[in-house]
Amino acid sequence: MKTYLGIDVGSISTNLVLIDEKNQVLSSLYLRTEGNPIDAIQRGLKELKKQMPREAEIAGVATTGSARYLAGVITGADLVKNEITAHAKGASFFVPEARTVIEIGGQDSKIIILENGVAVDFAMNLICAAGTGSFLDAQAFRLKLPVEQFGELALKSKNPTNIGSRCTVFAESDMIHKQQIGHTTEDIVAGLCQGLARNFLNNVARGKNIKPPIVFQGGVSENLGMRKAFEKALKEKIIVPPHNTVIGAFGVALLVKEQNPQKIKFLGFEISDKNIKCTSFQCQGCPNRCEVIEARIENKVVARWGDRCGKWSNLNVNN
């Protein structure tokens, strides 16, 4: 049985999705990247190997997410695709008539405008992570709440309080102030969700023509409080598609399946047991002092990147 593997390596989570030729999801994994993308990919492959049907053979691998190049090198991907295209693909598979996709991940948040299932416009958060999963993580930690319970608690609020969500640092001072004057935790949590939704709509989505159907995906779409906050702010129904937390990996698996690679580059599940390492050095060639990264599998250099001029990344690494 031919199967296609999509791997989405982001700042917070690493997701793997295996689909068959009928686009059915055979396995899906959501792992915490925990600052070590290589280890997360290796763990993911090991786990996937256990889960996947015996007769399944990998007919194509694609990577996406902020670590897509690294992931592509160490797995031998047939396709390396940016996360915006991957998310648009995943969303329009489940909701073909979707016009707007809101995706909020660990450190990125994006809005994608679709026409006939294709992305025609998009925006990503520019210089601030205030509207992302990391923001919620940080606030949950401060309130000593597991982030998973955050959303349900928010739903209990009858009177969400107004919290400045422009910046995580100032949100904390605002939150402490609200606690001191006697607001309940659920009102503060609901206020944070509304603030985050507002921040997203005012900054990331500013100037975009948000039309229904609206799809909400990415890790933060698990949060019921966030779903409600968007529904309230946009006065529209919010659709959360199946596989919402791993939909980037799903989208990229669909893309590689459509590409139908003839010669498969996949390096095999054995790579989860291999010694894969990245090291870096500072190039002394010019005042830019670029940090060059070297990826090695079993001590053999397989790729280099990070240099502005291309002198290292263009080197034939097989030599």
Place this chain on the structure above:
Amino acid sequence: MTIGIPKALIYWKQPLFWESFFSGLGFEILLSPATNKEIVDIGVRVADPENCFSTKVFFGHLLWLDGKCDWIFVPRLKTNEEKLEYCPKFFGLPDLAKLLAKTPILTETFDERKEKFGRTLEKLGKKLNKNKKEIKNALEAALRERKNEGQDFFKKIQSKKPKIILISHPYNLYDDYVNLKMKEKLEKLGIDPVFIDEVPNPIRQLADQNENWPKFHWEFGKEIMEKTSEFLKYDVAGVIEISSFQCGCDTVLKEFVEKVVKANRVPFLYLLIDEQTGEAGLQTRLEAFIDTLH
């Protein structure tokens, strides 16, 4: 005597002009090198954080020259020949330069609302003990160095590859460190990039009648809007506008560029650059943008 010229900001408004003008007057010229990390770091360290990224880069170039020449040339550009204003940050540059650098700053105020360009040059020449005749000769020689606009445009616009127009100020477009090699990145993705200043100027009378944007008092506002309406007549796959973080003028201008471009159903991408801009984030946006072109 050596005159230092910072290769940043206003330099890119008229590359080659000032160095050929001063060398025509018999001075040695020292240009600061292409922007690099060291220069950016120096600029970021001395500049007030409220400055735009391009101004920070300028201060880096200024201080690179400091102590290496007899004068550093920092003109005060106020208005151009059409009596349109330059960016307000340019007005104060020579004053800030005097605060930062130990080397004397050579400056003169170019305000063509009040005084012809040639007359201001004469005043500048006087500071250098040069007479009117010498100034006139150096000016004529320098004007010949000015590049001709529009020559390459018609060749480029006929290319079979998808064409993307890059809109920004020349100090962002022509500084490869600042724009993170945007041109090269786009070429690798199979795109033919065309810089906004390569677009020929439309016929003035037609441009004056346009109601899609206000009468800008900034020289670049008028130029960018006129050229935008011009290139939209051709087969253009997309438009990318690049802005230095905290550029106040761009936040106004961008609204009109985006409106006009989108009204023509041409995909538009807005990118902000500063000293923190990572290659990875930029690459993701460019790749995704190219996927949206059809």
